[in-house]
Amino acid sequence: MTIDYARVPSPCYVLDESLLRKNLELIDGVQKAAGCTVILALKGFSMYSVFPIVNEYLGGATASSLNEIRLINEYMGVKAHTYMPAYLDAEFDEVLKRSSHLTFNSLGQWERFKERVAEFTNVNSASELSCGIRVNPQYSEVATDMYNPCVPGSRLGVTRDKLPDLLPEGIEGIHFHTLCENDSFTLERTLHALESRFSDLLHQAKWLNMGGGHLMTREGYDTGKLIDLILKIREKYNVEVILEPGSAIAWRTGELVSRVLDVMDSQGINVAILDTSFAAHMPDTLEMPYKPTIKGAMQEPVEGMPTYRMGGMTCLAGDYIGDYSFSKELEIGDLIIFEDMIHYTMVKTTTFNGVNLPSIGMRHSSGDFELLRAFGYESFKDRLS
Structure with a gap:
């Protein structure tokens, strides 16, 4: 059973309850045995x-x-x-x-x-x-x-x-x-x-x-x-x-759901600008650094296939990760789902450039999606004076 992404705001961290429980059951087994x-x-x-x-x-x-x-x-x-x-x-x-x-x-x-x-x-x-x-x-x-x-x-x-x-x-x-x-x-x-x-x-x-x-x-x-x-x-x-x-x-309990805002040609490189930010919402990808996995995409460029550099929505020049290939050309509004984005991500988010923090939701074991928290202007304002 998959999430109805039409119900998921963007950007949004989505935790899967069943996957969380699976991890906890394994860990509990270790602590009991040891x-x-x-x-x-x-x-x-x-x-x-x-x-x-x-x-x-x-x-x-x-x-x-x-x-x-x-x-x-x-x-x-x-x-x-x-x-x-x-x-x-x-x-x-x-x-x-x-x-x-x-x-x-x-x-x-x-x-x-x-x-x-x-x-x-x-x-x-x-x-x-x-x-x-x-x-x-x-x-x-x-x-x-x-x-x-x-x-x-x-x-x-x-x-x-x-x-x-x-x-x-x-x-x-x-x-x-x-x-x-x-x-x-x-x-x-x-x-x-x-x-x-x-x-x-x-x-x-x-x-x-x-x-x-x-x-x-x-x-x-x-x-x-x-x-x-x-x-x-x-x-x-x-x-x-x-x-x-x-x-x-x-570990591997959820994803960061985002959508394409714009697609542009930058000196021969196709760039997809997203409604999320690597610098503000996925800082470990730049700090470690590592290239996050995009669901349904080829993680490295494939010659002859539509290929895009993923760009964040802040004005920081380095707010991008690339490059990925897709089975078809990206269009405005397309879903881009970053896998394994629950640990060391939402704890590090910032409102740099005034970007909103991603919402937080959960897919329950029943398969139902629940929006737990949404953020806006007050979250940005409360960090400043």
Whole structure:
């Protein structure tokens, strides 16, 4: 059963409930078999209207800002696993109240706030707040420096030479996040690097947060190996293991629906201008970069077939992705559907140039489409003053 696209506004993110549940069922199977905890990373997927569905499978979520924390509290009904590169003094008391786990990025941050943590836990003895430190194992297979937290000069996490032989009093957990849509074999090599530097501290910890980037819902991912790795780490160090994937939860669960506004010849290159924007609505395509898949199109130019460069609707010269071939010439009003546009897309949207944010909708398991949110002038205005 397909969506009646005549009912879908353009542009619009459309999440497929059945595909989301399929991913969550697989992830839940991993956490049960491995005896670990898998939580949702809001930086990759913050569509709070489906948090009740996520709640059926996962036990929590991780945040990197007070706003994300509040979204978790309000729509998932739990306290957040929180990590920020640096905590704001004015927000810290509220962060404490709203978090179950608190990871510090440096020893300096821990030293600055540890007395307030101690005061909070003394007054709120039932809070069960647990604090950790983010470490940098100095190993990552992420090719794009922008997404690699282990490059020299990285501000994310503490290297082994900066930590003492004993975990500071009050620190119970170790956190690392060096993967980005990687497989379980990459995790195996990463764990080897982690253990070679931090094995003594892992023996002292109560929990190990392996961060995100575990793309277990991608076809071909070896979940059996992931389960085996987690079981071995749990047994060797007697630690609780936490994973916080972003992409894996919403991987291939939906699309960005757009339409052609104009077609033009630009110095011998056919360009289709769309009612969406790569810079404003799909920034990862320019940042990573990668070429998104268009449903029904040939992803690379085919000689002799109608071929077009996809252009966004902003006035940024670089707001384009190309080139794709189609079975017939494009016309104004034609649908252009970008696949796999739910994770790390709607969380990064902007209103640059005053373009409207894409609407957000969902195809329910019944096949019915529901428009959940539409945006307009007020969304643009509210970001400015």
